[in-house]
Amino acid sequence: MAMLQILPTRGNQCNKFPLLFLITLLLYTCQAATEQVELQPGAVTSKYTTSCNQYKYFKIKVSNPCVNVRILVYALGGEPNLYVSKDPDQYPTVQSLAWSSYNWGTENITILASDPNFSTGMLYIGVHAYCGQDVATLFTPATYQVSVQFNTPSTSEYLPLNQLYSSILQANKYMYYKFCIPDDCTNVNVKLQNCINATTCPNTYAWPEMLISNLVRTPTLQDRTWKLAEVSRRNIALNHQQPNVRAGHYYVGIYGWCTPNKFCSDKSTCGPCDNYNNGIQFNLQVLTTKIPQNQCKPNNIPSCTNHASTLTLPLLLGLFLASCLVSLLV
Ligand SMILES: *[C@@H]1O[C@H](CO)[C@@H](O)[C@H](O)[C@H]1NC(C)=O
Ligand SMILES: *[C@@H]1O[C@H](CO)[C@@H](O)[C@H](O)[C@H]1NC(C)=O
Ligand SMILES: *[C@@H]1O[C@H](CO)[C@@H](O)[C@H](O)[C@H]1NC(C)=O
DSSP states (O other), X not given: OGGGGGSOOSSOOTTOHHHHHHHHHHHHHHHGGGOOEEOOTTOBOOOEEEOTTOEEEEEEEEOOTTSEEXXXXXXXXXXXXXXXXXXXXXXXXXXXXXXXXXXXXXXXXXXXXXXXXXXXXXXXXXXXXXXXXXXXXXXXXXXXXXXXXXXXXXXXXXXXXXXXEEEEOOTTOEEEEEEEEOSSSEEEEEEEEOOOOTTTOTTTOXXXXXXXXXXXXXXOTTSSOEEOOSSSOOEEEEOTTSTTOOSEEEEEEEEOOOBOGGGOXXXXXXXXXXXXXXXXXXXXXXXXXXXXXXXXXXXXXXXXXXXXXXXXXXXXXXXXXXXXXXXXHO
């Protein structure tokens, strides 16, 4: 579906909805023959039979980035295997970059919402009818039913939102946590609290670092992250309008920054590693504020600057029809 990529993506979508609509309509007509069957969460399909070495395609829309997706292919005959992809690969095969499951018989996979490659949008499911001398079912076509479930991950794996979480710091080590923001219209403020004042807590003060990423699962000081990087500020604010702030998973690293004792002559100014022997407690809080829909300005909606020349659209349409024809012929 490379043709999708030629649609304008940013900045020039204003006043072109009728055309986009027309293109979409043509796209559907063009693809009708190979269209994937859209699945509904929780429902089990009727029986499908797929001939040896052929693929049958399904798709499922995922709109919540915080739920795991379990895909089941119940084998009733033959040897169905499962390949799952996302845009732009709408027809995954055994050669695709894909999530997959190719056990004997029934396939049962869970795509974790916390997988950095997981994202909202369509998931495309290819069921391949495997045949050969190497399987007990030999050259029997695959007969199967498909179902998809959305499952909320166990809360114990996550930092609770809008609650206090406490633990004990570890010297020069990282501790990792994650949380998930279900929609784009949310501001997040992550607070790290512990005694940072050498006067008040001469033997238990510490200046731990906090790192936040929505790409790297185990962020370190060297990674591209949101961070404190100073002692005075003890929170990281993620505003929904900031670029890169979006719904989905965030990974929090708490690093027990400290100075080795041999470099620490004045213990009230150096943040000594020694202090960690006393078990320094810290509190983490992920505070969320929902932004009302009418005040929500997600970063991914382009502003209406109308730069596109009127020529580009007929050109796009021409290109589209050409690629449509090619895809039908191939
Ligand atoms: C699929 O796998 C999950 C997790 O291992 C298990 O709980 C569930 O019963 C399995 N379902 C089927 C139909 O095999
Ligand atoms: C999968 O995730 C990695 C790490 O975030 C990223 O570099 C890569 O581009 C992703 N691949 C796809 C197909 O999204
Ligand atoms: C530390 O605490 C003392 C005593 O409460 C206070 O006078 C001082 O201003 C504090 N220092 C900082 C950096 O907050």
